[in-house]
Amino acid sequence: MALSLDMAYQTERIIIGEMKEIARYFEGCVNPEPVILVDEVRPMGTMISELFxxxxxxxxxxxxxxxxxxxxxxxxxxxxxxxxxxxxxxxxxxxxxxxxxxxxxxxxxxxxxxxxxxxxxxxxxxxxxxxISHEQQIKSWHMVYTYSDLYRFLGGEYFDFPAWVMYQAGRPMTVYHVTDFSILPLYVHYLNTVYTKQAFFQYCKRCGRLYVAQTAKVKGFCSEGCRKAQQRDNRKRYDDSVKGDAAESNYRAAYMYWYNRMKKLRRDSDVDAGRMAELETAFKAFRDEATERKRDVQRKKADVGAFMAWLDEQRGRFDELAEGLPL
Structure with missing residues (x-):
């Protein structure tokens, strides 16, 4: 088995085959074609999760x-x-x-x-x-890494087996660590590569996949896709939670009325700077007062009908302030 780790792209590549066939594969031999059983590029952390x-x-x-x-x-x-x-x-x-x-x-x-x-x-x-599962070993290491070296933590038996370095032709050359007996030296190499970069193995709080993170204690996301998916879910949960809240839903509608038009005006370089500054001041004042009024309604200190009427007035006020502008 040959293993190459790419910390920049957060990937691992694993090649399985006879040692001589892997060597021919790295040299680019084609006659005869090298016999390679597995050649996979996967997200970093996949091999470690397989050891669990x-x-x-x-x-x-x-x-x-x-x-x-x-x-x-x-x-x-x-x-x-x-x-x-x-x-x-x-x-x-x-x-x-x-x-x-x-x-x-x-x-x-x-x-x-x-x-x-x-x-x-x-x-x-x-x-x-x-x-033997190595999951608990990984979790334990996260607790002691600051004062324990990897050799003492794992124990000498993890270093009893040899691994070799091989190079795959290309620009630049790719470095592989290779073993033909036990996978343990590749495991040690994997951990050492990650930890020397001051990174850690962590579970994605969205999909549960093991990935390489910059912290051992705070759960994050394994990819931008998971982060955005979680944001969508959070937004949907929030929307669902306020469906029955008339004050919240009307506040959001009025706020977005102002926000979307302000966003369009900010992108237009032809809008007079003085009028734009006036609108920005009015927008901030609206947002602050609307938030306070909404809070009073939710605390039963003000009438929701009066609040909704005030929000309608604020839409009209924006239209007056922005009259003649390209909306």
Missing amino acids: ETRPLDSIDAATGFRPDTVHHRPDLLEKAMRVTAELYASSNLVWRFVALRLWQEYQAVKDLPETSEINDRLDQIICPVR
């Missing part, structure tokens, strides 16, 4: 079923291991797919060998990302 998903019992069954002694003496467990591995590979979770490939490769390499603790340990190490 687990299948602990199934993954243990897979590791157990591929042990050499089990292969020869427990065909039922071997069959179960193959089924679990096939399910992992068929999922949309790329971490699971990589783990499934590594399990199968390890099984092919050791099935005819005598069972040893080293073989069993390797199988257990391969399934670690599927067996």
Whole structure:
């Protein structure tokens, strides 16, 4: 698996294939075409969220079923291991797919060998990302990052496996971190890249997707689309809440009457500056007094009918002040 992170565009790119095929792919070889199983560009944080998903019992069954002694003496467990591995590979979770490939490769390499603790340990190490959720680990790190380095926080076992740096031809060249055994070194690289930029993983309060944010404590939005969608929802909720409020709805209608016309006049450079200043002063005075009158109505200190009549008068007043202007 090869991983490239783009902090500027908030994307991650994951490529899965044999190491030699990935190398040929990066070199731009076309004859024959490199065999690449996965090449996906995704929003940053997607791979980390995949590490939050687990299948602990199934993954243990897979590791157990591929042990050499089990292969020869427990065909039922071997069959179960193959089924679990096939399910992992068929999922949309790329971490699971990589783990499934590594399990199968390890099984092919050791099935005819005598069972040893080293073989069993390797199988257990391969399934670690599927067996253990890293969500709580991420949340805990957010609480201690100011006084703890990543090595001490994660523990030495996360640094037991190698990763390589490879370059994809292009202008500029793209840097990838690559592993052919455990996904853990890519996980460490991912965290280190994000945290050294003083960024954090956070859940979008609109869609719930994990994304890279500038704060660990204040929830935000993963994209401009989510932010605007939330604004629309907030506006709709507000509109729904004031439907039965005559004072509020009439105030808003009168305010928008002034606001829309003022907005048009502000864009017109031919409008006399003196008249524009007079209108701005009148608009501010209207807004302040209308807000106060509306508040009195809502507090039952004034009559709503009188307030609505006053708002109608203010529309007429604006028309008088803006007479002759290009509206």
